[in-house]
Amino acid sequence: MAHGPRGTPSGWHADSVVERDIHLRITAELLLFLPASRRREWQRVAPDGTSTLGHVVESLGIPLPEVGPMTVDGAGVGPSYQPAAGDVVHVHAVPRPQQVPLEPGLLAPRFLLDVHLGTLARRLRLLGLDAAYHNDMDDPSLVVQANAERRVLLTRDRGLLRRRALWLGAYVRGSSPHDQLRDLLERFAPPLRPWTRCTACNGELAPVGKHEVERLLEAGTRRTYDAYGRCPECGQIYWRGAHSEHLEEIVRSATRAVGSSQ
Structure with missing residues (x-):
């Protein structure tokens, strides 16, 4: 596509109306957030003299947590920048892997998943990631917990x-949970510790002697396995070698995905 002054599409610069507008170039990764009828790279918005760039971008349908660097004429600007008529704004997606501020002592981000992502939560826990989930929590409560515990919602x-x-x-x-997990691993590239968390409640598993739990085990399990772990939160017992091929493949695939993202 040919371009006119300041990088706008060539068909726009001759029209005096264009000079009264803000021109936004939306990166391909963010186009999915735009309504289908407006899903195109270049967007044009009339300035109102008060709206910030963050407000303008969100008015298009793009949530600010998905937005990365923004530039005006090559200079970086933030969401609080007030765009003016004729500005050409380039809106990029959050860079991958995304860097998340971590609490002292943590090596990986902590997550909180909304009520529709229960399967994804269990898969994250399978990989050893701290993934809080409640199947009955409303939106305001999710925000409160995410903020209080510094979890990525x-x-x-x-x-x-x-x-x-x-x-x-x-x-x-x-x-699908498969695609969702791959997206999250590519986005955050967290270090993985498979088989260290309870997939039911998110507790960290602790080693436990066979003699401490054998009364709770089926006879076949007692005969076959010797190494066990127990969740201190819910009491669920886990044992080495009890993993299905399906779970093993999830772990193998996730390990490859994180390795290729780093």
Whole structure:
């Protein structure tokens, strides 16, 4: 495509109306957030003299947690920048892997998943990631917990990501748990510790002697396995070698995905 002054499409610069508008170039990764009828790279918005760039971008349907660097004429600007007529704004997606501020002592981000992502939560726990999940928590409560515990709120609800009080969230791409997990691993590239968390409640497993739990085991399990772990939160017992091929493949695939993202 040919371009006119300041990088805008060539068909726009001759019209005096264009000079009264803000021109936004949306990176391909963010086009999915735009309505289908407006899903194109170049967007044009009339300035109102008061709206910030963050407000303008969100008015297009793009949640700010999904937005990375923004530039005007090559200079970096933030969401609080007030765009003027004739500005050409380039809006990029969050860089991958995304860097998340970590609490002291933590090696990986902690997550909180909304009510629609239960399977994804269990898969993250399988990989040793701290993934809180409740199947009955409303949106305001999710924001409160995410902020209080400095967890990245994972959701496919764009409206939830636009809540001003939320410290950090991420839109989960993909409709299947497989695709969702791959998207999250590519986005955050967290270090993995498979088989160290309870997939039921998110507790960290602790080694436990066979003699301490054998009365709770089926006879076949007692005869076959010797190494056990127990969740101190819910009491669930796990044993080495009890993993199905399906779970083993999830771990292998996740390990490859994280390795290729780093």
